[in-house]
Amino acid sequence: MPRYRSLDEVFQDEDPHGLLEIRTGAGRASAPADRNASAVARVNAFYEIHGRLPDENARDVEEMKLGAIWKSLGGQPSEAMRAADRNGLLGARTVFGREATPARSWRDDPPEEEVPASLEDVWEEDDEDLCEAATELRHVTPAAAREQPDHRAELYPCTDFATFEQGFRDMQAKLESGERTMSPIEDRQELPINEGDYLVHRGLLAYVAEKTELSRRGGKPDYRLRLIFSNGMESDPLMSSLRKALAADRTARKVDRARMGPLDPTWRADALEVGGTIYVARSKSDRPEIAEVRNILHKIGVTSQNVSRRVADARNDATFLLADVEIVATYELRNLSRQKVEDLLHRFFEPARPSQLTVTDRFGKRVHPREWFYVLPEHVGEAARLIQSGTLHLYRYDPTTQKIARKDE
Structure with a gap:
């Protein structure tokens, strides 16, 4: 193998294996002009599919990379780039490499003139572009229908009012004489209601004649009541509904029970009617x-x-x-x-x-x-x-x- 004393002797010697040849094959990097033309061709292909230029702020990685390459192109376009620009996209740029109107990123803050100053400005915005699903409710029960109970406790005449009439007279006399007292119903008070209780509701004396049919609402026990009024009418509300009605009635009162026990001579007068x-x-x-x-x-x-x-x-x-x-x-x-x-x-x-x-x-x-x-x-x-x-x-x-x-x- 010959010994060389300088690089000139190396380059002057024959190169039988072609080691010093410069190749531009597929495995070597192409010239910048060729890369720019390839980028222009890819952008034109993207434009033909999507009808817009690629966005460098897009969430799609490939579109983001293509948009960054398109924005980074500088200098005057070459003949190869113009030949690859079959949609005339290069002519839409005032300065090559910079768009005439830069696309705004979703990461950017909105302009001050687009920020509404009050809720009225928000309501006045045109919502014609919104889809029907965003402005109309479907498969939803109207609020008026949701407020309707399964069973409405109506007032109707009490056919056996004669059974309770004397009790109302006796209780009215006891209230007038002070023998029995009444207590106001406080807000948020879970009023105990039992058969035989007397109440003042809607300006009338009411008697709880029946408490039956246990059910549970919200995990709490509830009962159906038979409520007799002193004017000869009756109703069958739920105990929870009656509590709400009494709480809303500022004139509502609970008639206190008499003391129970053998020392009270009138304790049997309040005994629960049976049968x-x-x-x-x-x-x-x-x-x-x-x-x-x-x-x-x-x-x-x-x-x-x-x-x-x-x-x-x-x-x-x-x-x-x-x-x-x-x-x-x-x-x-x-x-x-x-x-x-x-x-x-x-x-x-x-x-x-x-x-x-x-x-x-x-x-x-x-x-x-x-x-x-x-x-x-x-x-x-x-x-x-x-x-x-x-x-x-x-x-x-x-x-x-x-x-x-x-x-x-």
Whole structure:
């Protein structure tokens, strides 16, 4: 191998392997003019697809890179670049490499003249470009409809008002003589309401004749009341609804109960009226899960009013599964508390209570009625007789055999 004393001798020697040749193949970097022409061709291709120039602030990485290359082009365009510019995009630039009107980035702050000075300016902006889904509500219950309750407690004449009339007269006399006092109802007070209570509501004396049909709203127990007014009218509000109405009525009052005990000679005057009717109702609902067990699924309730009137509005009451019912059996009570009898019956038939029975009201809220059981009417009648004789505690209900049997058997 020859020894060289300088680089000139190296370059003067023959190059049989072509090591000193300058190639411009695919694997070597092209000249700047060729790269610029390639960039112009790519920008024209992007423009033909999207109808706009690439944005260097775009979220798409490829568009961002292409926009940055397009903006970085400087100097006068070469013939190769003009030949690649088939859409005349280079002529739209006042200074090559700079757009006549630079595109504003989403990262930039808006101009001061576009910032609204008040809410009125916001409301006055034209919203014609907004889609219909952004300006109109669909599949939403109107506010007026959402405020409508499932069951509205209306006032109607009390057909058995003669039963309560003397009680109103006696209470009015006690209030006038000072023997009984009244207390105002404070705001946000969870007023205890029981059967036998007297209230002053809407300027009238009202008597709580019945408290029944336990349900739960918002996790709290609620009851349906029978409220008799001194003018001969009655209503059946929920206890929670009555509390709200009393809180809104600034003239509302609670009549204080007399002291209880043997030292009070008048304590029996406020004793709870007892008696009523146990009724067994069968649903007429056309829901498949209810219709297929219609002959064994029954509602057990206790009321002091006419049973037909009690179930007249069943289709609007979630307690009745939002459907009409038919009364299949009734049993009269004698000298027994209606609420206690209803609680005893519900606890006695607890093993036969359907755990998955639910109904959805018209507001989409799921309600779990707790007064329906897989029992026959004769079972309820037998349990009522055992309550009347005071021996129900000796028996149990077996849902497997559908029989009432003694506990010691």
